[in-house]
Structure formats: C-alpha cells, structure tokens
Amino acid sequence: MPNPMDLLQRIPFRARLILAGLAALVLGLLVVRTIFSPKTETFQGYVEAEFVHVAAPVAGALFELRVSRGQEVAAGAPLFVLEQDYERAALAVATHSLKQAADRLADTMKGQRPSELAAISARLGQAGTSLRLAETEFKRRQKLYEERTISAEEMDRARADYEFKVQQVREMSANLSTARLGARTDAVGAAQAEVEAAKARVEQAAWTLAQKSQAAPAAARVFDTLYSQGEWVPAGRAVAVLLPPANIKVRFYVPEEKVGGLSLGQEAVVRFDGAAKGAAGDVPVRLSFISPQAEYTPPILFSSGNRAKLVFLVEARPAPEAARTLHPGQPVDVRLALTAGK
Numbered sequence: 001m002p003n004p005m006d007l008l009q010r011i012p013f014r015a016r017l018i019l020a021g022l023a024a025l026v027l028g029l030l031v032v033r034t035i036f037s038p039k040t041e042t043f044q045g046y047v048e049a050e051f052v053h054v055a056a057p058v059a060g061a062l063f064e065l066r067v068s069r070g071q072e073v074a075a076g077a078p079l080f081v082l083e084q085d086y087e088r089a090a091l092a093v094a095t096h097s098l099k100q101a102a103d104r105l106a107d108t109m110k111g112q113r114p115s116e117l118a119a120i121s122a123r124l125g126q127a128g129t130s131l132r133l134a135e136t137e138f139k140r141r142q143k144l145y146e147e148r149t150i151s152a153e154e155m156d157r158a159r160a161d162y163e164f165k166v167q168q169v170r171e172m173s174a175n176l177s178t179a180r181l182g183a184r185t186d187a188v189g190a191a192q193a194e195v196e197a198a199k200a201r202v203e204q205a206a207w208t209l210a211q212k213s214q215a216a217p218a219a220a221r222v223f224d225t226l227y228s229q230g231e232w233v234p235a236g237r238a239v240a241v242l243l244p245p246a247n248i249k250v251r252f253y254v255p256e257e258k259v260g261g262l263s264l265g266q267e268a269v270v271r272f273d274g275a276a277k278g279a280a281g282d283v284p285v286r287l288s289f290i291s292p293q294a295e296y297t298p299p300i301l302f303s304s305g306n307r308a309k310l311v312f313l314v315e316a317r318p319a320p321e322a323a324r325t326l327h328p329g330q331p332v333d334v335r336l337a338l339t340a341g342k
Contacts, residue, residue, distance in 0.1 A: 039261075042335045045252025045270075048315075049328040051223060052247065053238035054214050056082055062227050067240060071222045079214050079240045082233060087209040094205040098198035105191035117176070124172035131165040138162035220244040221324075243328070245320035250285055252334045253311040261338030262290055268316055268336035272326070283325060285316035285334070 060082030067079050141158035144150045220242035227239050250270055254262065266287045275281030291313040316334065318326065326332070 039338050040335060041258065041338055042333050043252045043254060043314075045250050045332050045334050047326045047328055047330040047332060048249050048251045049223075049243050050247040050249070052217065052220065052242040052244060054079055054216070054240045054242060055236050055238040056211050056214055056233065057235055058082070058087075058208055058211050059235040060084075060212060060233060062229050062231050062233050062239065065225060065227070065229050065239070067222045067225065069222055069224055073216045073220060073222060073242070075216055075218050077216045079216055080227075082212040084209060084212045087205065087212055091202070091205040091209050094198070094201040098195070098202050101191070101195045101198040105188070105195050108188050108191045120172065120176045124169070124176055127165065127169045127172045131162075131169050134158075134162040134165040214239070216242060218242075218244045218246070220247075245323040246317075248318065248323040248326050248328070249288065250316045250318070250326070250332060250334060252314055252316075252332075254314050256294055256310040256312065258338055259290065259312040259314075262287060262314065262336070264288065264290060266336060268334055270316070270318070270326070270332045270334055272330055272332045275325075282335075283318050283322050285318045285322075287314060287336075288317045289313075289315035 062080060063083045064081040065079075066081070067073060067077075073079070138158045138161070141150060141155050145152070145155040221244075222240060223243040224241040225239065226237075226241065227233050233239055264287055268285050268287065269282040270285050271281055271283070275283075294310040294312055296310065317323075
C-alpha cells in the first residue's frame, strides 16, 4: 500500500499550495456560516384556544339541540332552537297592527264613499232646483211690484227666499267638495306616524323571534354543549361552545436574552407527542404576538436553573387546516431560528 506522505511528495509544490489555500477557504466559510447563520432553538409550550360561546339574547326553554360535542359544523349551520310560541304570537299581533294602521292611513287619505258622495250630489241638485224656482218667483214678484200689484212685504219675502236658496246651493256645493277630500294634513301625518311605529314593532318582534335560533358564526368544532333539551336557558347564557380552527394558538415563553432574536410573522414549527417522526409531524406556525412586558418564569417550570429568570410570553398561530391536529392544553415543543448573536 503506498505511503500517503509519498503521494503528497509527488504533488508539485505549487499544487500543494493551491490545495492548502482551498482547504483554508472552505474552513473559513464554514466558520463564518456557523457564526452568522441563525441558531435553531426549541422551547416548551402548550396549546391555547379562544372559544366562541354561542348564546341567545332572550331567555327560553331549549326546544331543540342540533349539535353534539366533537361535531364539525360549517358556517351558518343551525346549533340550537329555544321555544318560540310567545315570539310567534307577538309577531302575529304586530303584523295585524301594522295592517290596521295601514288601512287607517289609506282611509284618511280618501274622500267619502261613492254612495255618500252621490247623496250629497243629489241634495245639491235639489237645492239647485229650489234656487231656480225661487229665482223665477222673485222675478215675477219684482215685475208685479213695479206694477204696484203686490205690496212691498210680499216683494221682500220673495227676495229673502231667493237669497236663501242661493246660500243653500253654495253650502251644498262646499259640502260636496269637502266630501271628495281626504282627512286634514295633521290627521294624515298622525296616521303615517302610526304606520311607522307599527313597522318598527313588527321588526322588533321578528328580530326577537330570530334570536330564538342560533347558527354557527364560522366553521368550527363543537367543543361542548352546556344545556339539554327542555332545560330553561337564561338570556345571554351560552348553549354551545365552538372552537374555530383560526382560534387555536400556541403559547410559550422565551428567556429575556433570546427574545430579541424573534419578530412577528416569523415562521416556526411545532411538534407534539404522538406526531409522525420527521418533517411530516411538524405543524408550521407564525409568531403572532410577542409580549412587550417581561414576567417571571411560570410556576409550571420547577427547574432551579430557570427559576427567577425573566421571560417573555410569545404566541404563534398555525394555519386553520393545520390547527385541527392541535388540542387545547396539549404540551408542545416549538422550534424556531434566532438571529446570530442571540
């Protein structure tokens, strides 16, 4: 077997210098990369969740519970229904009141009925006939008075009867014009206000009825149900507790000397017990919150080496499709890169 030193001696001196320079350059690049490249650190944390408590703003007995614990529901899926008999009756009453108010408004804007107008018109015709007769009698009496056939008293009675019939015709004509008009402006305005108030009562009754049934505000998992069918549910008490994937987050604590190497939006990976080995078991997350205030190490960490050290709370959120593999309270390991020097 040839001696390595003999093989080295066979290489020309200039070639040996070039090889030595290349080796020194590669070694230098490795040192620089080690110094300036980010350092990967692992921190212990746990999964936290922001639950959505779905409640009705009105009280009532639970009529129907349409979901169960652990069920996946889509956005807008019905969750529960409270008894609605009283609210349906209130909506029916409000609807009928609106119809009554609308009819009253329409009636005030109309004149009198056709038969009433016909009666007034007939009386006006009678008054006109009487006027023409009185006018003829007055002219005849006037001619006889000029011939001194009748007395002044008879002439005055004929004139008075004629003038009375004139005023009677004017009165009946005014009555007919008034009968063709609707109610006065103030009465119409009051009727319109009554209609608007009735509409508001209908909307209020419809809203109250709609609140007796609640749907999922977003796609989520039913984390828990707090009432059973038939139980009385006070106003504002949650019946179903939902956990949307977007509301799952990972919380962990970073020591004071390392928090400066983190930034919002930074990527990290989360691993948990039972996950697949390797990259297949990593859950990608992004840092969404870095606490601006320091606090002491949480009491859950009893290590004497970590006790009484200042740490910063950090939160990270996974993508909704990846969040379904995480569960609230689950311990996890968070692995992320810190900038050089940290």
